[in-house]
Amino acid sequence: MPELCYMCDKPGVTVEHVPPKCLFPEQKDAGINLRSNLITVPSCEEHNCKKSDDDEFLMVSIAGIIGNNSIGYEHYNGKIQRALKRTSYRLLEKVFLKKQFTRIGDENKFIDVLWGTPDYKRLIDCFTHIAHGIHRHHFKVNFEGTTKALLGFLHTNVPNPKVFKAFIKEKAALELADKTKHGDNPSVFYYQYTEPDQFGIFLVKLCFYQNVDVYISYMPSTAEKPFHLGFELIRSGMETVVTLGDKEFRFNSKSDSKNP
Ligand SMILES: [Zn+2]
Numbered sequence: 001m002p003e004l005c006y007m008c009d010k011p012g013v014t015v016e017h018v019p020p021k022c023l024f025p026e027q028k029d030a031g032i033n034l035r036s037n038l039i040t041v042p043s044c045e046e047h048n049c050k051k052s053d054d055d056e057f058l059m060v061s062i063a064g065i066i067g068n069n070s071i072g073y074e075h076y077n078g079k080i081q082r083a084l085k086r087t088s089y090r091l092l093e094k095v096f097l098k099k100q101f102t103r104i105g106d107e108n109k110f111i112d113v114l115w116g117t118p119d120y121k122r123l124i125d126c127f128t129h130i131a132h133g134i135h136r137h138h139f140k141v142n143f144e145g146t147t148k149a150l151l152g153f154l155h156t157n158v159p160n161p162k163v164f165k166a167f168i169k170e171k172a173a174l175e176l177a178d179k180t181k182h183g184d185n186p187s188v189f190y191y192q193y194t195e196p197d198q199f200g201i202f203l204v205k206l207c208f209y210q211n212v213d214v215y216i217s218y219m220p221s222t223a224e225k226p227f228h229l230g231f232e233l234i235r236s237g238m239e240t241v242v243t244l245g246d247k248e249f250r251f252n253s254k255s256d257s258k259n260p
Pocket of ligand 1: 005006007008009010043044045046047
């Protein structure tokens with residue numbers, strides 16, 4: 001009797017890598033082994049094969065981000081550029097809804113830098129699957145409940161989401177300071193879990209190439225509905241200041257609305 005799929009109640013007859021194996025450079029490209037003890041979970045056929053397209057999408061979306069460590073950069077320049085050339089950049093069109101290429105350097109040595117609007121909904125979907133897979137691997141049970149992903153690496157200038165992102169990053173940094181970084185290839189990927197809060201909600205930080213950070217909160221179906229006065233005020237549109245340690249986060253700031 002096989003174990004159940006990490007996403008549903010069907011038998012997990014295949015093996016799924018979380019995060020996708022293609023994010024980890026091969027030894028022949030990297031020169032060192034970056035595929036040691038990759039994390040796998042059982043998956044039904046539907047939840048596995050549906051994803052191979054998504055895996056490539058995710059690889060192209062995150063490996064080329066400026067600021068990644070040299071492993072992400074090399075991976076982007078090697079395997080990913082080859083994949084892009086092979087498919088005549090069609091892959092990129094799938095990744096970026098609006099895109100632009102900027103070529104940096106001279107004609108002998110250059111890099112193509114991506115600049116555009118990523119397919120946000122699809123990225124969220126990919127990271128949600130990873131969050132379920134990591135939960136299954138870490139806690140040995142499937143997660144039942146709702147998740148919410150925050151892509152720390154995407155930049156926004158809309159006032160409230162911008163402050164909220166800064167707030168979550170700071171909160172996660174404080175709560176994760178003494179938590180173990182899991183994953184045998186931390187220069188490519190590691191994850192950390194917070195303890196559940198008073199409502200039973202907890203958070204995972206996924207970190208790729210030491211730069212691309214994603215925060216996913218898990219709200220188990222058994223958790224109490226959280227009530228936070230500050231966030232109720234924020235939702236109502238009132239100017240609200242939330243303090244965390246020695247930092248202040250100002251939501252619905254009056255000065256923002258004057259200077260959009
Ligand atoms: Zn399934």
